[in-house]
Amino acid sequence: MIKFTLKNKSRKARTGILELKHGIVETPTFMTVGTYGSVKSLANSDLLECEAQIILCNAYHLMLRPEHDVVLKAGGLHKFMNWSKPILTDSGGYQVFSLSRQTRVSRNGVEFKSPLNGNKIFMTPEKSIETQINLGSDIMMIFDECTPYTATRDEVKKSMELSLYWAELSKKANNTTMPLFGIVQGGMHNDLREISLNELTKHNFDGYALGGLSVGEPSDIRNDIVEHIGCKLPEGKPRYLMGVGKPIDIIYAVREGIDMFDCVIPTRNARNGQLFTNLGNLNIRNKKYESDFTPIDKTCPCFTCKNYSRAYIRHLDRCNDILAGRLMSIHNVYFYQEFMRKIRLSIQENTLDALIENIEQNYIHE
Ligand SMILES: [Zn+2]
Numbered sequence: 001m002i003k004f005t006l007k008n009k010s011r012k013a014r015t016g017i018l019e020l021k022h023g024i025v026e027t028p029t030f031m032t033v034g035t036y037g038s039v040k041s042l043a044n045s046d047l048l049e050c051e052a053q054i055i056l057c058n059a060y061h062l063m064l065r066p067e068h069d070v071v072l073k074a075g076g077l078h079k080f081m082n083w084s085k086p087i088l089t090d091s092g093g094y095q096v097f098s099l100s101r102q103t104r105v106s107r108n109g110v111e112f113k114s115p116l117n118g119n120k121i122f123m124t125p126e127k128s129i130e131t132q133i134n135l136g137s138d139i140m141m142i143f144d145e146c147t148p149y150t151a152t153r154d155e156v157k158k159s160m161e162l163s164l165y166w167a168e169l170s171k172k173a174n175n176t177t178m179p180l181f182g183i184v185q186g187g188m189h190n191d192l193r194e195i196s197l198n199e200l201t202k203h204n205f206d207g208y209a210l211g212g213l214s215v216g217e218p219s220d221i222r223n224d225i226v227e228h229i230g231c232k233l234p235e236g237k238p239r240y241l242m243g244v245g246k247p248i249d250i251i252y253a254v255r256e257g258i259d260m261f262d263c264v265i266p267t268r269n270a271r272n273g274q275l276f277t278n279l280g281n282l283n284i285r286n287k288k289y290e291s292d293f294t295p296i297d298k299t300c301p302c303f304t305c306k307n308y309s310r311a312y313i314r315h316l317d318r319c320n321d322i323l324a325g326r327l328m329s330i331h332n333v334y335f336y337q338e339f340m341r342k343i344r345l346s347i348q349e350n351t352l353d354a355l356i357e358n359i360e361q362n363y364i365h366e
Pocket residue numbers: 296297300301302303304305306330331334
């Protein structure tokens with residue numbers, strides 16, 4: 001149920017076509033985050049107009065709410081949210097450790113208190129996979145443990161070994177032909193990451209992700225790890241860098257052979273007035289835009305830039321009108337899709353270095 005065809009290569013960077021149950025995704029791709037089964041403030045028509053090919057939803061959040069198998073009764077997540085294109089579901093490993101209270105880890109899973117109502121929940125790899133199967137995901141992720149940046153090497157090693165065991169349980173729990181990706185752990189240690197990768201590949205997953213990054217480490221440390229391990233992920237399978245990020249970090253990772261990305265930055269920043277443009281970042285709350293009747297980005301053909309000015313959006317934002325968040329989200333989501341298109345084209349035309357230089361000039365100081 002997954003077919004991945006590599007198209008163009010420019011040194012380590014590559015473009016490809018990912019064929020999934022609900023459609024085709026061109027890689028390198030950026031998945032807009034719709035944690036609870038919606039990209040905050042955007043209707044599906046907005047996402048389609050932004051040319052989003054795939055979105056990411058979260059099994060952890062959708063397991064806690066809605067309760068009572070509502071999504072299953074609806075006929076799966078695609079029907080529930082009326083989204084006909086691919087959905088990747090994150091397993092919830094990261095969220096269990098970052099959002100839950102009083103987590104207790106054992107070899108079989110994690111016991112934690114629901115942040116919604118305090119109920120005790122025991123999350124296991126099997127339960128995570130069952131949830132993702134019931135959601136009807138196009139790509140499922142194994143259940144894993146994430147360590148913080150401050151974890152010691154011993155802690156990271158132990159956690160990585162537990163994640164390997166859970167990877168095996170996740171694989172066994174998938175009694176369908178639905179695609180399942182393995183997640184390489186190992187914190188900031190290249191040798192541990194190599195062990196994790198070598199063990200994971202024995203299970204022949206449908207794709208491989210780098211997890212446990214974007215957990216507070218400086219970006220140069222993260223970029224070093226991606227540079228070391230990125231091109232070692234199996235060549236013929238999709239490679240996914242989880243939770244990253246900024247345009248500059250995405251393009252550096254593409255250079256190392258990464259195909260898939262997700263991050264809350266475009267939508268979260270939009271709701272806070274932080275916009276991406278071809279000339280760098282723009283903060284709509286800055287007073288200098290009070291009487292600026294030009295669009296956010298003159299070169300951008302998105303719905304927001306075609307119809308509204310910086311001054312008007314700034315006014316809406318100051319009035320706390322929810323339209324401000326929607327219009328700015330549309331622009332940022334479009335910007336990221338356009339950015340990935342430029343990246344794919346530059347790989348095809350062998351001009352990735354020039355594009356990197358351009359992004360460095362506009363974004364390195366952000
Ligand atoms: Zn725009």
